[in-house]
Amino acid sequence: MELPSSYDPKNVEGKWYRTWEESGDFHAGETDGRGPYSIVIPPPNVTGNLHMGHALNNTLQDILIRWQRMSGKSALWMPGMDHAGIATQNVVERLLREEGKRKDDLGREAFVDRVWEWKERSGGQIQHQLRRLGCSCDWERERFTLDEGLSRAVRKVFVSLYEEGLIYQGFRIINWCPRCRTALSDIETEYLDIKGAFYHVKYPYKDGSGHIVIATTRPETMLGDTAVAVNPDDDRYTALVGKTLILPLMDREIPIIADHFVSKDFGTGLVKVTPAHDPNDFEIGKRHNLEEINILDEEGAINENGGKYRGLDRFAAREKVVEDLRARGLLVKIEDHDHAVGHCYRCRTIIEPYMSKQWFVKIKPLADEGIRAVEDGRIRFVPKNWEKTYFEWMYNIRDWCISRQLWWGHRIPAFYCDDCGHIMVGMEDPDRCEKCGSSKVRQDADVLDTWFSSALWPFSTFGWPDITPALKKYYPTSVLVTGFDIIFFWVARMIMMGLKFMKDVPFRDVYIHALVRDEHGHKMSKSRGNVVDPLLLMDEYGTDAFRFTLAIFAAQGRDVILSEKRIEGYRAFCNKIWNATRFILMNLGEGFTPRPLEGAELERFDRWILHRLNGAIESIEYSLKEYRFNDAAQGIYDFWWREFCDWYIELTKTRLYGGADVPAASSEAAKQVLYHVLKTGLKLLHPFMPFITEEIWERISEKEEGRIILAPWPAVDPKFRFEEEAEDAEIFKEIVYKIRNIRGEMGVPPSKKANVIFKTTDRRTVEIIDREAVNIRSLAKVDRIEVDSGYMPAKTDASAVLPGCEMFLPLKDLIDIDKEKARLAREIERVSGDLDRVQKKLSSGNFTEKAPVEVVEKERARREELSGVLEKLRESLEKLG
RNA sequence: GGGCGAUUAGCUCAGCCGGUUAGAGCGCCUGCCUCACAUGCAGGAGGUCGUUGGUUCGAGUCCAAUAUCGCCCACCA
Numbered sequence: 001m002e003l004p005s006s007y008d009p010k011n012v013e014g015k016w017y018r019t020w021e022e023s024g025d026f027h028a029g030e031t032d033g034r035g036p037y038s039i040v041i042p043p044p045n046v047t048g049n050l051h052m053g054h055a056l057n058n059t060l061q062d063i064l065i066r067w068q069r070m071s072g073k074s075a076l077w078m079p080g081m082d083h084a085g086i087a088t089q090n091v092v093e094r095l096l097r098e099e100g101k102r103k104d105d106l107g108r109e110a111f112v113d114r115v116w117e118w119k120e121r122s123g124g125q126i127q128h129q130l131r132r133l134g135c136s137c138d139w140e141r142e143r144f145t146l147d148e149g150l151s152r153a154v155r156k157v158f159v160s161l162y163e164e165g166l167i168y169q170g171f172r173i174i175n176w177c178p179r180c181r182t183a184l185s186d187i188e189t190e191y192l193d194i195k196g197a198f199y200h201v202k203y204p205y206k207d208g209s210g211h212i213v214i215a216t217t218r219p220e221t222m223l224g225d226t227a228v229a230v231n232p233d234d235d236r237y238t239a240l241v242g243k244t245l246i247l248p249l250m251d252r253e254i255p256i257i258a259d260h261f262v263s264k265d266f267g268t269g270l271v272k273v274t275p276a277h278d279p280n281d282f283e284i285g286k287r288h289n290l291e292e293i294n295i296l297d298e299e300g301a302i303n304e305n306g307g308k309y310r311g312l313d314r315f316a317a318r319e320k321v322v323e324d325l326r327a328r329g330l331l332v333k334i335e336d337h338d339h340a341v342g343h344c345y346r347c348r349t350i351i352e353p354y355m356s357k358q359w360f361v362k363i364k365p366l367a368d369e370g371i372r373a374v375e376d377g378r379i380r381f382v383p384k385n386w387e388k389t390y391f392e393w394m395y396n397i398r399d400w401c402i403s404r405q406l407w408w409g410h411r412i413p414a415f416y417c418d419d420c421g422h423i424m425v426g427m428e429d430p431d432r433c434e435k436c437g438s439s440k441v442r443q444d445a446d447v448l449d450t451w452f453s454s455a456l457w458p459f460s461t462f463g464w465p466d467i468t469p470a471l472k473k474y475y476p477t478s479v480l481v482t483g484f485d486i487i488f489f490w491v492a493r494m495i496m497m498g499l500k501f502m503k504d505v506p507f508r509d510v511y512i513h514a515l516v517r518d519e520h521g522h523k524m525s526k527s528r529g530n531v532v533d534p535l536l537l538m539d540e541y542g543t544d545a546f547r548f549t550l551a552i553f554a555a556q557g558r559d560v561i562l563s564e565k566r567i568e569g570y571r572a573f574c575n576k577i578w579n580a581t582r583f584i585l586m587n588l589g590e591g592f593t594p595r596p597l598e599g600a601e602l603e604r605f606d607r608w609i610l611h612r613l614n615g616a617i618e619s620i621e622y623s624l625k626e627y628r629f630n631d632a633a634q635g636i637y638d639f640w641w642r643e644f645c646d647w648y649i650e651l652t653k654t655r656l657y658g659g660a661d662v663p664a665a666s667s668e669a670a671k672q673v674l675y676h677v678l679k680t681g682l683k684l685l686h687p688f689m690p691f692i693t694e695e696i697w698e699r700i701s702e703k704e705e706g707r708i709i710l711a712p713w714p715a716v717d718p719k720f721r722f723e724e725e726a727e728d729a730e731i732f733k734e735i736v737y738k739i740r741n742i743r744g745e746m747g748v749p750p751s752k753k754a755n756v757i758f759k760t761t762d763r764r765t766v767e768i769i770d771r772e773a774v775n776i777r778s779l780a781k782v783d784r785i786e787v788d789s790g791y792m793p794a795k796t797d798a799s800a801v802l803p804g805c806e807m808f809l810p811l812k813d814l815i816d817i818d819k820e821k822a823r824l825a826r827e828i829e830r831v832s833g834d835l836d837r838v839q840k841k842l843s844s845g846n847f848t849e850k851a852p853v854e855v856v857e858k859e860r861a862r863r864e865e866l867s868g869v870l871e872k873l874r875e876s877l878e879k880l881g
Numbered sequence: 882g883g884g885c886g887a888u889u890a891g892c893u894c895a896g897c898c899g900g901u902u903a904g905a906g907c908g909c910c911u912g913c914c915u916c917a918c919a920u921g922c923a924g925g926a927g928g929u930c931g932u933u934g935g936u937u938c939g940a941g942u943c944c945a946a947u948a949u950c951g952c953c954c955a956c957c958a
Contacts, residue, residue, distance in 0.1 A: 006920065191955085198958090216958060229958095263957055271958050280956045340955090385885070392884070392954070484953085515952090552906090555895065557886070559951090563893050565907045572920040583917035623897095630895070634905075649917080657916080737924095743912095744924030750913055781915085781923095834902060841900095846938040855900060855939090862901060 003585065003699070007578035009542030013691045017131055020694075025709050026136045028069075028076035030469040037073035038474040039065060040458050041137065042482050042490070043145060045084035046119055047091050050129035052516035053483060055534040056560060059547045060513060060629055061481045062135045066687035067624055068478075069136070070713035076474050078461050079137035081124055083146040085409040085450040086180055086346045092118050092408075108407050115408050129535060134543055134690045136709070141470075143461045145453040146410065153460035154410045154453050155427060157501060162414075162425045166362045167402070169414075169423075173282045174401050176354030177344035178300030178314070182405040183358050185449060186398060187488050189342035189351050196339055200268070200332035201325055203228060206244040206253060213332055215267035217339060218277075219325070220318040222247065223306045224295040225254055227273040229284055232258035234269055248330050249321065250307060259284050276355045294355050298405075314352065359403040359412060359446070366496040367397045373495060378505045382627050383556045386484060386512045393488050400493075402449045409447030417441055455493035458506035475502060479509040479627075487512070511627045514559040537567060544689035545571035551688050552633040573637060574692050577685070580645050581696050584674045587656045594702065597676055598719070600669040603655075604771070607722035608729035609648040612639065613677055614716045620684055636684050644677055647733065654774045675700070680714045731765060732772050735807070738800035739780035742809050745823050746798060746816060753783035754809050759791045762804035793879060799824070801872040803865045817880055824877045831873060835866040 020026060028038075039061050044054060061077060069075035092115045093103055103111045130137065143150060161167040175184040199219045202211040214228060225247050230237040241258045261284055262271045275285025275292040285292055295306045302309040302317045309317045325331040342351045371394045373379050374387055381387045403412060415424040417433035418440035424430050432439045453460070458480075462471035476498070482491060491510060498506030538546050548570040553560045597610070616639040623632035652670040655662050678700065686693040686708050697708035705711060739756060748754060756776070758769055766787055769776070773785050793799060796815050797808040838859055841847050848856055 003917090005918070214958085218958085261956085261958095266957055268958095273958090278956080278958075280958075283956090339957095389885075389953075396954090488954095553894075556897095558894085559887090561893065563907080566893070568920080569906050572918095575918065575920045579918035579921085581917080586917070626897080628897075631897085634895070638905085645917090646922090653916095740923060741925090745911090747912065747924095750915060750923075830902075838901085841939075844938065848938080850938040851900080858901065 003578065003582045005579070005582070007542075007575050007692060009544065009574070009691060012695045013132075013134070013543050016691055016694045017134065020136065020707070020709055021131075021139065023707075024140075025707065026077070026138050027140055028074045028138055028474075030473050032074055034072060034074040036076065036473050036478075037065075037068040038076040038078065038477040039479055039481065040078040040461060040477055041080060042480075042486070043080045043082040043143075043454060043457060044126045045087050046081045046123040046144070047084055047087045048081075048126045050126050050133070050534055052532060052534055052560075052562065054126065054130075055133060055546070056513060056516050056550045056554065057481060057483065058130055058133055058135050059550045060511070060554060062133070062547075062690075063551060063629065063632075063687040064479065064481070064624070065136055066690060066709065067713065069709070070683065070686065070711060072712065074473070076141075077135070077137045078141055078143070078474075078477075079127070079130070079135075079139060080143035080457075080461060081127070081145070082450060082454055083119075083144065083409065085404055085406050085447060086182065088115060088119070088123075089406050089408040090180070090346065103407065111407050132535065132538060132543065134547065136690070141461070145450070145457070149463060150453060150456070150460045151410055153456050153464050154448065155413050156465045157456060157497065158413055158448070158452075159425055159427055160501070161361065166365065168360055168362060169357060170360050171355065171357045173276070173279045173353045173355055174358055175342060175351045176298075176300075176356070177347065177349055177351050178296075178298065179347050179349040180344060180406075181298050183354075183356060183401055183403060184344060184351065185401045185451075188345045190345050190348075191340040192343050193338055194341040196337050196341070198267070198335040198337035199322060199325075200335070201248070202330040202332060203245045203248060203254075203272075204330075206246050211330075212240070212245070212256075212270050213268050214270045214272045215335075216272055217337060218318070219321045220302070220309070220314055221274040221277045221295070222272055222321065223250055223302065223309060223317075224274045224276050224293040225250075225252075225272045226275060226285065226290040226293060227254050227288065228256050229259045229262050229271045229273050230256065230269060231262040231264045232260060234262075234264045236269060248328065249324055257284075257288050257290075259287065277353050279353055282353075282355075292355060296352060296354060300352055358401050359414075359444075359448075361400040361402055363397050363400050363496070366500055367394045367492075369499045370394055370492060370496040373499055373505050379495060379507065380509050382509055382511045385557070386487065386510070389484070390487055390492060394492060400449075402452050403444075403446040404449055405445075406447050409450060410453055412444040412446050412448060414444040415441050416444065451489050451493060454490055455497040456501075458494055458498055459502050464501070476505050477507045479511055480507040481511045481513065483515060484512050485515070509627075513554055514557070516560045516562060532562065537564070541567045541571045542574060542691075544574055544692045547690075548573065548633060548637075548688050551629045552637070554629040556628065573641065574689065576641055576645060577682075577689075577692060578696070580640070580649060581678065581700065583649060584678050585700065587652075588671050588675065592671060592675070594675055595672055597672055600672045601665040602669055602673070603666060604725050604728055605648060605651045605775075606669055606673045607720070607725035609644065609673060609677055610717075610720035611722040611726045612643050613680055614720050616643075616684065617680070617714050617716050624687075633688055636681075636688065640681055640685070644681060647729075648677070649674070650779055651775055654778045658774070682708060683711055683714050686711075728764070728768055731802070732768055732775070734802055735769070735805075736776060736780045738802065738807060739776070739782060739809065742798045742800060742823075743781065746811060746814060746819060748811065748814055750781055752814070753781055754811065755784040755786070756780075756782050757786045757788055757791050757797075757808045757810070758805060759789060759793075759808065760787065760805035761789045765802070765805045793876070795880060799876040800827075801869045801876070803869060806872050806876075821877060821880050824873060824880070828870065828873045828877065831866055831870045835863065835870055838863045838866060 042057060065075050065077045096103060106114060158167060175189045177184055196217050198215050198217060200213050200215050202213055204211040228245060240256050243256050245254050245256060247254050261280055273281045273284050273290060275282045275290050276294040293305050295302055297303045300314045302312050304310055309320060312320060322331060344351055371391060374390060413425055415430050417436060417438050419438035420433060420436040422433050422435040424434055430441055433441055458477055459471060459475055462468055462475055464471055494506045545567050549567045616635055619635045620632045623635060652674060655667045655670040682693045682697055694708050760766060769787055776782055776785060791808060793808045794810060796812050797810050798815055798820050800807045842859055842863060
C-alpha cells in the first residue's frame with residue numbers, strides 16, 4: 001500500500017470522527033465492569049462559538065479521556081451546554097429589535113418559545129466545532145442546563161435549600177444592570193477603572209449659619225440623600241453632629257450623623273448618605289434608621305422621587321445636577337478622580353447599586369464544607385497555588401443573589417397568594433393557596449442565575465435526583481479541567497452543591513489551566529479585535545498539529561501565547577510521522593508477519609530503542625498523571641523525532657539495504673522492532689493527535705486489533721531494560737557526532753567519503769567500533785575504518801577526542817589547518833572550562849566533606865575523564881604547529 | 882490596600898524534588914534535492930538565567946529585598 005509523500009489532514013479528520021462516533025467508541029457504559037474515569041465538560045454557552053480558550057480546555061480534556069480510555073477505563077466525557085440566561089436572551093432580543101419588536105410585544109410565553117426556536121435552529125454551533133477538534137465526548141448523554149431532567153434537579157435543590165432556610169428573600173441593595181434590567185450577583189460585576197471626577201458640593205445649614213462641603217463621584221445620587229455622616233472621632237466635625245442641613249436642589253432637611261464607616265482622611269471627611277443607592281450607605285442607613293429613597297427606575301432613569309429630574313437618564317441627570325449646583329453657587333470644584341466602577345459582565349454597562357427584593361442563598365454554611373473538602377485534600381487543585389485563591393474567596397464569601405429579572409431560565413418555584421400573601425415553594429405548582437384556599441396564585445416572575453444550574457452539573461447530568469446507575473458509577477468525577485476565571489462562578493459552587501446534595505465532592509482533582517493570549521500577551525477578546533479563530537488554524541495546519549501545539553504550550557501556571565510558527569512546526573511533525581511510516585511500510589515487504597519480539601535476534605540498537613521506548617512510556621505516563629501536558633507532548637515529540645527517526649530508523653538502513661551481507665535474522669529483527677516501535681509510538685501519540693494516528697493505524701495494524709482509539713495503552717516492558725546497550729549507543733552516537741562535526745566544520749561534502757583511524761585501547765570502545773563499523777560508515781559517511789593504538793597522526797589529520805579514544809581523519813588537501821586549529825582551540829576552551837569548574841569544586845574542602853559521596857565520586861570520575869580528553873586535545877593542537 | 886504570576890538564546894517558551902556541558906521550536910550562518918520526509922538531513926553561531934543580598938559544599942532552581950510587566954480580589958464616598 002503506497003502512501004502519498006506528505007500527510008494531508010483534509011480527508012482524514014472528518015472521516016475518522018464519523019467512524020468513531022457512529023461506532024459508539026465514545027460511549028462509556030455502566031455495566032462493562034471496567035473502572036470509571038469521568039469528566040464533565042465545562043458546558044459552553046449555547047450562544048458560544050469555539051474560541052481559543054475552549055480549544056485549549058477541550059483539547060486537554062480529550063487528551064485525558066483518550067489516554068484513560070486506552071488505559072482500560074470506562075472513560076466518560078459528559079458533554080452539554082449551558083442555557084446562558086442573559087447572553088442568550090440578549091441574542092434573541094437583538095434579533096427581535098431587527099424586526100422592530102421588543103420582547104414585551106411578544107409576551108413572556110411567546111418570547112421563551114422564540115428563544116427555544118433560536119436554540120434549536122442556530123444555537124449550539126460549538127458542538128460541531130468540538131467535533132472538529134476531535135473531542136471524544138459521549139454525545140449520547142449530552143445534556144442542556146434547561147432540559148427537563150436538569151430543571152427537575154434545579155427545582156429539587158431550590159426547594160430543599162428553601163426548606164432548610166438556606167434560600168431566602170430579601171429587600172436590599174444589589175447590583176443592577178439598567179440595560180439587561182436585571183439583578184446581578186457580586187461576581188457578575190466587573191470593576192473597571194474609570195476616569196471620573198470628584199464633585200465638591202456645598203450643603204447649607206438649615207439655620208443659615210453657613211455650609212459644609214461634601215465630595216462625591218456620583219452627584220446625581222444626592223437626590224436620594226437622607227443624611228450626611230462624619231466620623232465620630234473626627235475633631236473637626238464632632239460639634240456638627242445633630243445639626244440639620246438643607247439638601248440642595250431637593251430642599252429636604254437632612255441630619256448630620258456620626259458613623260465609624262466614614263474615614264477621616266479621605267475626601268472632605270464628610271459623606272453624603274444615600275441608603276438606596278450605595279451598599280455602605282445602606283448599612284449606615286440601617287444603623288441610623290434613615291429613610292431609603294429610591295430615585296432610579298429599572299432602566300437607570302430618575303424616577304418620581306427625583307423631583308424635576310424625573311425622566312432623565314442617570315448620566316444626563318448627573319450633568320443637569322452639576323449644572324444647577326453651579327448656577328446656585330453650590331459647586332466648589334471638580335477634581336479628576338480615577339476609581340473602579342462596576343460593570344455588567346455581560347454587556348459592560350455601568351451597574352447601579354439598587355434596592356430591590358431578590359432571592360438569596362445563605363452561603364456560609366455551604367462554604368464551610370467546601371473549604372474543608374479542599375483543606376483535607378478530598379479535592380486537589382493543580383497547580384496547588386489556586387487553592388489560595390479559592391480559600392480567599394470562600395472565607396470572605398457573601399450571600400449569593402440568585403434571582404434574575406429575565407425570562408430565559410429556570411423560573412423560581414415560588415408562588416404567591418394574591419389574597420393572603422402566603423408564599424409557597426415546592427416540587428409541584430400549586431393551583432390554590434395552601435393557607436387560605438384562594439385560587440389567585442401566581443408564580444414568581446423571576447428566573448434563577450444561570451450559575452445556579454451549572455453548580456449542579458456534575459450530578460444533575462447523571463440523572464440526579466434519581467440515583468441512576470450512571471450517577472453511581474461516575475460520581476464523583478475524576479477531574480475538572482477549567483480556566484481560573486470561573487473558579488468562583490463555577491468551581492466553588494459545584495463543590496458546595498456537590499457536598500450538600502451528594503454528600504461527596506464533585507471531583508477529585510481540579511486542573512486549572514491558563515488563559516490563551518495573543519502574541520502580545522493580551523487576553524483575546526472580541527472588543528480588542530485580537531481573536532484568532534481556532535477553526536481557521538485547524539483548516540490551515542490540521543487539527544492534530546493545532547492540538548499538539550496547545551498541549552505543548554500548556555505548562556502549569558503560565559499563560560498560553562499561541563504562535564503560528566509553532567503550529568507550523570508541529571504540522572511538520574505530523575509529516576515526519578507520516579514519512580517514518582512510509583519508510584517502514586516500504587521496507588517491511590510483502591511477506592512481513594508481526595511476531596513477538598521475544599523470538600527475534602535483537603541487536604544492540606534494537607535493544608537501545610526498546611529501552612528508550614520504555615523510558616518514553618514511563619515519562620509520558622507520569623507527566624499525564626501529574627497534568628504536565630507540555631512535558632508529555634515534548635516527551636513524545638523527542639522520542640519520535642530525535643530518537644526513533646534520527647537514529648534508530650537511520651541505523652536500520654544498513655540492515656535493510658545491506659543486501660546479501662546481512663543475515664536474514666538481522667533484517668528480520670529490525671523489521672519487527674520498527675513495527676513494534678511504530679505501533680507503540682502511535683498509541684502514545686494518539687491522545688494528542690487522534691486523527692493521523694488512527695489513519696496510520698488502519699494501514700499498519702492487523703484487522704483484529706480494531707481502532708487505535710480503543711487499543712490498549714502501552715506499558716513499560718521490564719524485558720526491555722537494557723542499560724548497557726543504551727550506554728553503548730551513547731558512545732556510538734558520540735563517535736558519529738564527532739566525525740560529522742569535523743566534516744561539517746571542514747566543509748567536507750557528503751559525497752566525499754573520509755577515512756577514520758581510532759587510536760584507543762579501551763576494550764569497550766574497540767568492540768563498539770568493530771561491531772558498528774558499517775553503521776559508522778553509513779551515518780558518518782566514512783569509507784575506511786582502522787583501529788590503531790600506535791597511530792602517529794599526520795599534520796593533515798583532523799582530530800577529535802572521546803574519553804579513552806582519539807580519532808583522526810586524514811583529510812590531506814581537504815584540511816584547512818587554521819580552521820582545524822580554531823576548532824580544536826574552541827573544544828579545548830570548553831573542556832578546560834569544565835575541568836576548571838570541577839577542579840574548583842573538588843579542591844574546596846567543604847565539598848568533599850559535605851556533599852554526598854556519590855556526587856563527589858561522580859565529580860572525581862569526571863575530572864579524570866576531562867583531564868584525559870584535554871591532554872589529548874592539546875597534543876593534537878600542538879602537532880598542527 | 883491585599884494577593885498571585887512572570888522576568889532564561891534575536892523571537893515564543895521548557896527547565897518537577899537545588900548537583901554532570903541550562904534545553905526546544907522558529908529565526909540566523911554553512912553544507913547537502915543522501916533510494917521515508919527539502920513540512921527534510923548534517924553541522925554551527927547565540928544565554929554572566931531582571932537586579933542586589935542571603936541560605937548551602939553547591940542556586941536559573943530555595944529565602945529576602947528591589948525593579949519592570951501582567952492578572953485577581955477589595956465598600957473608602
